[in-house]
Amino acid sequence: CTLRLPRKAISAFINVEDSIYDYHAEELFKKRRYVNIKTTATASAKSTKSSGTPSYHKIKRGETLSTIARKHGVTVSNLQKWNNLHGTKITAGKQLKIYQ
Numbered sequence: 567c568t569l570r571l572p573r574k575a576i577s578a579f580i581n582v583e584d585s586i587y588d589y590h591a592e593e594l595f596k597k598r599r600y601v602n603i604k605t606t607a608t609a610s611a612k613s614t615k616s617s618g619t620p621s622y623h624k625i626k627r628g629e630t631l632s633t634i635a636r637k638h639g640v641t642v643s644n645l646q647k648w649n650n651l652h653g654t655k656i657t658a659g660k661q662l663k664i665y666q
Contacts, residue, residue, distance in 0.1 A: 604636065616666055618641055621664050621666065623638065625656050625660050638666075642654070648663045
């Protein structure tokens with residue numbers, strides 16, 4: 567949720583922010599749903615070491631590190647480490663090393 571205010575109104579909002587959010591808080595949070603999350607071996611729990619033989623992924627136009635990481639069950643951080651990337655900019659046609 568985004569709230570956009572004129573610059574002049576920002577300080578006034580900050581001064582009364584707590585009372586604004588507390589107003590009918592119980593009513594707002596009644597419908598909140600809670601989800602139990604099972605902990606299993608997820609991508610973040612996988613080893614960050616580059617052990618074993620890597621597979622390679624050829625980057626297609628429109629792909630991001632995030633979509634590639636999700637597809638292969640690894641983290642963006644690991645993709646960056648394995649491929650010596652310092653940002654998230656990638657180029658179509660290049661290959662990424664992926665360790666499972």
